[in-house]
Amino acid sequence: MSLLFYSTMLDANACQQNLGGELDLLPPDIIETLKVVSDAFCEIQVKQSDTIYRVRVTGSVRKISEQAEYIYQCLKKDGCSIYQNQEAIQEYKTIKNISREKLEAKIQDQLKRNCYISKHLSNRAVDIGTRSMPKSLVSLLVDLLKNTEYYVEGKKYQPMVVDRSHGTGPHLHINFEPYYFNPAKCPKEYRFQTD
Numbered sequence: 001m002s003l004l005f006y007s008t009m010l011d012a013n014a015c016q017q018n019l020g021g022e023l024d025l026l027p028p029d030i031i032e033t034l035k036v037v038s039d040a041f042c043e044i045q046v047k048q049s050d051t052i053y054r055v056r057v058t059g060s061v062r063k064i065s066e067q068a069e070y071i072y073q074c075l076k077k078d079g080c081s082i083y084q085n086q087e088a089i090q091e092y093k094t095i096k097n098i099s100r101e102k103l104e105a106k107i108q109d110q111l112k113r114n115c116y117i118s119k120h121l122s123n124r125a126v127d128i129g130t131r132s133m134p135k136s137l138v139s140l141l142v143d144l145l146k147n148t149e150y151y152v153e154g155k156k157y158q159p160m161v162v163d164r165s166h167g168t169g170p171h172l173h174i175n176f177e178p179y180y181f182n183p184a185k186c187p188k189e190y191r192f193q194t195d
């Protein structure tokens with residue numbers, strides 16, 4: 001009886017603070033979802049191994065200057081084909097004598113029109129670092145994320161996971177609906193979103 005209790009206590013301690021990184025700017029529904037996932041991720045590992053890999057948020061809300069830098073680089077590389085919002089990309093491609101400063105100004109202007117080149121400019125996207133994490137655990141984490149439900153204003157959602165092994169290092173990119181904007185559209189003028 002006491003042994004069992006002791007073992008349960010150990011497990012509980014092992015899975016404390018298993019979610020870390022850049023959480024400050026994330027809304028409660030996303031934090032709660034990540035907590036549920038990181039607890040399950042830890043509890044499964046505790047049963048199998050002495051080494052526990054934690055869930056570490058390596059990216060959330062991005063500065064406009066950082067986004068401008070990413071766009072500057074990817075325009076040179078492949079025309080930014082990875083981005084969902086190609087309408088926004090088209091606007092960058094019309095900029096003459098492109099510079100980081102001009103891109104920053106354009107992104108700023110787009111945000112005013114409810115045009116988001118990246119969900120990282122809102123607080124509805126999260127990156128989780130997977131460097132040094134064994135492949136089997138990355139798959140487990142993806143499954144847990146995809147199968148965790150959360151509710152926003154009474155509506156049920158599940159995180160949308162994209163495995164990205166390039167760019168800023170291996171990570172899982174996760175989108176959390178609802179976005180409050182159309183992720184594929186770049187309105188020419190500001191319109192009130194009525195959903």
Ligand SMILES: [Zn+2]
Pocket residue numbers: 059120125126127172173174
């Ligand atoms: Zn991302």
